Amino acid sequence: MDRKSVAGRRVLTGFRPTGPLHIGHLFGNLKNLVDLQAETEVFVFVADWHMLSTDFDRSESLPRNTWDLVADLVSAGIDPDRTSIYRQSDLPEVAELCLYFSMITPISWLERNPTYKEQLANLDGREIATHGFLGYPILQGADIVIVGGEVVPVGDDQLPHLEITREVVRRFHHLFGGDFFPEPLGLLGESPRVPGSDGRKMSKSYGNAIFLADSASDVDEKVKSYVTDPEKIRLNDPGHPRVCNVFAIHELVSSTEEVEVVRAECEGGERGCVACKAELSARLNNVLEPLRDRRRDLESAPEKVEQILDGGYARAKPIAAAMVAKAREQVGVACSRSAASSGDVRGAAK
Incomplete structure (x- = not known):
C-alpha cells in the first residue's frame, strides 16, 4: 500500500531488544514512524519474546536492553503521548492467540519462508533450529492482529512473514467463522542505504x-x-x-x-x-x-521508561483482551475466570 492510504488505519511495528539502535534505524524505520505518528494511530512494542527466538542464552540482558530500546525510541522522536509503546510479554493475550494460530498453521507454510532459510544460513553454528525460531511468523502474526494492526511498516525481507499472517487470518476465519481479525497490509517505507564503517550494511x-x-x-x-x-x-x-x-x-x-x-x-x-x-x-x-x-x-529519571511502557500497556490491553475473547468465542474455548473484560476492537470489525 502507499503512504497516502495510511491515514485512519492502525499502524503496528516492533523492535527486538537485542542491543542499541543505530543511525541505520534512524534514517529508515524510525524516521518513517515519527512521520506516521502525526498522521494516524501507531503502536510500537518491545519484542522481548521474539528476542528469545535467537538469543535465549542472553535473556539476562533483557531488562537493560528493554530500557535502552525505549530510550532510543523516545530520543529518536517517538512520542509516547501519540504512540503507544508497550512490552510484548506484558500481554499474555499475544501468547494465547499465537497458540490458536499455531494449531491451524501448516508446517510447510513456515518451512517455505525464505527469510527462515536465509537466517538459518546466516546464523550457522548457533543453536536456533527451534520450534520458536521456525514459528516466529506465527508469533509475529499474533502481535499484529491482537491490537487490530492494519498497517505494518516492513522491508522487502519481511513481506513473506506478513503474507503468512494474512494466510493464517484467512484460515482462522474459514475454520471458525467470523471476519474480525484484520488482514494487515505492508507499508514499504523509504529505507536509504546506510553503510557501516567497513562498507557492509550497518549492523x-x-x-x-x-x-x-x-x-x-x-x-x-x-x-x-x-x-x-x-x-x-x-x-x-x-x-x-x-x-x-x-x-x-x-x-x-x-x-x-x-x-x-x-x-x-x-x-x-x-x-x-x-x-x-x-x-x-x-x-x-x-x-x-x-x-x-x-x-x-x-x-x-530512569523510572520514566517504565511509566512509558505502563501507558502503552493501558492502551493496548483492552484491545488485546477483546480480541482474544472473540477468538475464544469463535474457537469454542470457554472463557477463563481470569479473562479480561471486552474493550475497544476498532480495526477488528472493519
Whole structure:
C-alpha cells in the first residue's frame, strides 16, 4: 500500500531488544514512524519474546536492553503521548492467540519462508533450529492482529512473514467463522542505504555501527575508521563519491547544496578524505545532539521508561483482551475466570 492510504488505519511495528539502535534505524524505520505518528494511530512494542527466538542464552540482558530500546525510541522522536509503546510479554493475550494460530498453521507454510532459510544460513553454528525460531511468523502474526494492526511498516525481507499472517487470518476465519481479525497490509517505507564503517550494511552484529547513544567523541572515532574510495590514494586524486561510504552518509545528514559541494570537490581532487570525514562527523553530531538531550532527560529519571511502557500497556490491553475473547468465542474455548473484560476492537470489525 502507499503512504497516502495510511491515514485512519492502525499502524503496528516492533523492535527486538537485542542491543542499541543505530543511525541505520534512524534514517529508515524510525524516521518513517515519527512521520506516521502525526498522521494516524501507531503502536510500537518491545519484542522481548521474539528476542528469545535467537538469543535465549542472553535473556539476562533483557531488562537493560528493554530500557535502552525505549530510550532510543523516545530520543529518536517517538512520542509516547501519540504512540503507544508497550512490552510484548506484558500481554499474555499475544501468547494465547499465537497458540490458536499455531494449531491451524501448516508446517510447510513456515518451512517455505525464505527469510527462515536465509537466517538459518546466516546464523550457522548457533543453536536456533527451534520450534520458536521456525514459528516466529506465527508469533509475529499474533502481535499484529491482537491490537487490530492494519498497517505494518516492513522491508522487502519481511513481506513473506506478513503474507503468512494474512494466510493464517484467512484460515482462522474459514475454520471458525467470523471476519474480525484484520488482514494487515505492508507499508514499504523509504529505507536509504546506510553503510557501516567497513562498507557492509550497518549492523550491531557486524561491529560497524554508529549508535544513537554514542557520544560525540565516539562518533568522531567511528567516522575516522570508515573505508572510503579505494582508488583515491593521494589528496589530489579525483574521487568517486558513488563508491564512498562517507559520501553515502553525507547524503543523509548534509543539505542538498552541501552534498553537491562534497561531490564536486571530491571528483575534482580538491577534497581529502580526512577533512571530508571531519566535516561528516560535525554534521552527524549536529543531527544526534537533540537525541542525546532527550536521552539525558530519561537517564536523569530512569523510572520514566517504565511509566512509558505502563501507558502503552493501558492502551493496548483492552484491545488485546477483546480480541482474544472473540477468538475464544469463535474457537469454542470457554472463557477463563481470569479473562479480561471486552474493550475497544476498532480495526477488528472493519
